[in-house]
Amino acid sequence: MVYRIHSDDPETVARDIAVEQTVETPLACVPERLLKDGTIGRVENITPVIDTENPSETAGFDATISFRCDITGFTVPQFLNLIFGNISLKNNIRIVGFDFPEAFLRRFPGPSYGIDGIRKSLRVMDRPLACTALKPLGLCVRELASMAGAFARGGIDVIKDDHGLGNQPTHPFEERVARCAEAVASGNAATGGRAMYCPMISGRFDEIERQIRSVLRVGLKGVLIAPMLVGFDTVRYISETYNLAIIAHPSLTGTFFSNKRHGMTPAVMLGTLFRLIGADLSVFPNAGGRFCFTQKECSDLAVALTGPLGPIKSSLPCPAGGMSLERIKELWEAYGNDMALLIGGSLMQHSPDLTASTRIFMEAVKGLRGPARRS
C-alpha cells in the first residue's frame, strides 16, 4: 500500500498507520512474537513527493507500508478495514497506490468478462462501446420499456437503468426488468443488434439474490450496481457466483476524493478496487462534465482499469456525468478505443426521436477510426 502523508513527521505517521491498522494496541501490550511475525504492518520506505505543477506547495511523502495478506482473511470487508478502516477517521492520509502479491490477487474474482469478453459478447471489437441510460425515475414501466426499445432499434451497445431506478411503486423491479428486457430483445431482433440491458441492483440485503434471479430469468447478461450502496462484497459475490457483466456505479463514493489530502484517489477506489471486486465497466464522472474530477485523475483511473493487475481481467473505463454527442471525439482522444461512452441526458435532449438520436450517436462512434491510443 502507498499512503500519501501530509505531515512534518511522516515517519511517525507511517509507523502509526502500521500499528493502528493491525494490532491497534499500545506496543507494550503486544506479545513479543507478534512484533516479529509481521502482524504489524511494515513501513518499507518513505519518499518525498515532488509536485511538478506546484513546486512551492508541500506535496507530502509517499509511505509504502506492507501488510500480511492473511490479516484480510482474503475477504473484501477485512481488506477494506485493513487498508483504511480506522485511519479513515484520522486526516492527511491518502491511498495513492497498491502493489498486490499475485497470491492475493488470485483470491479475488475480478471481472467475469473483462474488456475482451464484453467485446466478444457484443461483437464490437474495434471501437468504443456506446452506452445510454433509462431515465428519469418516476416514469411508468411502459414508458421506460418504450425508451429501451427505441435505444435498441437505434443500435446502441449497452442500455443501463438510471441508478435511481430501484423497486419503486412507479416502476417495480421485476416488472420493469421483464418489460425492458422484452423491448430490447425485440429492438435487437428488428435490427440484428445485440444491445445489452443492465438493470440496477440495489435491493435490500435479503432481496439481492431474488433480483439477480429475475435478471437471469429474462435472459439478461449484465447488471448495474453501486458498491457503496449495497456493500463492496455484495458485488464480489455477484461477480463470482453468476456469469453476469457488472457495470459499477460510483454513487456515494465521492467523499473519498473530495479532500485531496485524505481518502483515496479515484484510480484506487473506482479503478483498482472496483476492478478487484468484479467491475467489467466502471462508470466515473468525467472531467468537464457536471462533477469535479480532473482529466489527470480520470486518465489515472483509466490506467488502473486497463493496466496489468496480475491474473485479473481488465475493465472498461466509462466516462460519464454530463457527456454529450459533441464531445465524443475528444473523449476518444483521451481514452482510446477501450472505453464505454455513456451519454444519457444529452441523447434525450438531442431530439424526441430516441432511435434517430441513437443512430447519430452510433454513427459518430463507428466513425472513430485512426490512430487512437490502444489502452
Added chain:
Amino acid sequence: MVYRIHSDDPETVARDIAVEQTVETPLACVPERLLKDGTIGRVENITPVIDTENPSETAGFDATISFRCDITGFTVPQFLNLIFGNISLKNNIRIVGFDFPEAFLRRFPGPSYGIDGIRKSLRVMDRPLACTALKPLGLCVRELASMAGAFARGGIDVIKDDHGLGNQPTHPFEERVARCAEAVASGNAATGGRAMYCPMISGRFDEIERQIRSVLRVGLKGVLIAPMLVGFDTVRYISETYNLAIIAHPSLTGTFFSNKRHGMTPAVMLGTLFRLIGADLSVFPNAGGRFCFTQKECSDLAVALTGPLGPIKSSLPCPAGGMSLERIKELWEAYGNDMALLIGGSLMQHSPDLTASTRIFMEAVKGLRGPARRS
C-alpha cells in the same frame, strides 16, 4: 434533508441537488407530470448560517430540500443514493440534518434493544456501561478466550471483538466465538455477572448469515458490525431479522467527515443513520483521543443517538479511540449516564492482570453518582 452549501449562489446549488438526486435529466426532457408530482426534490428554504466561533469565515447556507419518501422504495441503498449518491461526487455540500416523516421512520427497524433494552438485559440501570475489546489480532484463540474470561471475572458489562478480528487463520471465526463465549459464560458464572460478548461480523456477503447463526448457537446476545465494511443494509437486515444487540463500528466512514465542507456530519452518519439501521450502541472516536472529532461534533452525535426520532428507540453513545481510566469522570460529565465507556488499550496497559484492571475500571464507573446529565 438539510444540506449546508458553500457557494456564492446557494439557490442554484440547491435546485441542482434537487434535480441531480432525483430525475438527473435535463428538465426539458422530463415529462410535465413529473415536474408537478413531487418526483423532483423541493427546495423548501435556504438560510444563511451564522458561525458564532468564526464570524469572519463564510459559514455557508442551509438548504432544506424535501424528497418524496417512495423514491427510496423504503430501502437503505436507495435512501443513501437519494440523499447523497451523485452529489457525493460534487463538492461543498454537507448533510447537517434530517427531518423524517413518521411514516418513513416506521419502515426502518431502529435498535432492537435501545438504551432501555440493553440496560435491562445487563441489569445496569443507573450508571454508564463499561466496555472493552479483545485484541490484538494475531493472538491465538486460547489467548483471546483467556482475555475474555479475565474481563468477565473483572465484572465488565460488554466485551467486543477488536474490529480487525475476522476469520483469520490465527483466530478462525467459529472457534474464536465459541471459545470466547464459553470463557465469558464461566467468568459470569463465577461472579454472578452478566457480561455480554459481541463478536465482530465482517464475513463475506454469503457468510454473514452463517456467522450470525454461529453467534446465536452459542447463546450470545449481541454483535459488533461496521456498516461501511459490510454494507448499511446488511446491518438493517440483521437488526430486523435476529434479536441481537448491535454495536456499530465507524470503520471506513472517516472520509465523510474529513472535509468540513463536504460529506456528512458525524451526528448524521454515526448518529441518525446508524441508529436508523439498528445500532444499539454507536462507537465513535471521542475528542482528545487518537482521532480528530471535536467535542462539539461528539456531543451532537450523542444527541442524535439519544434524542427523539419518531418511534425509533434510542442508541447508546460509545466514545472510544484512545480513552483511558483517567478520563472516565470527564467523559461522564460530557455524556451523562447514558453512554457506554469503551476502554481498550489503556485497560491492557494498566496492569498485566486484566481482571484486576477491569475491577478498577468497574469501581470507577460504579462510583459515578451525582448530578450527571440524564440524556
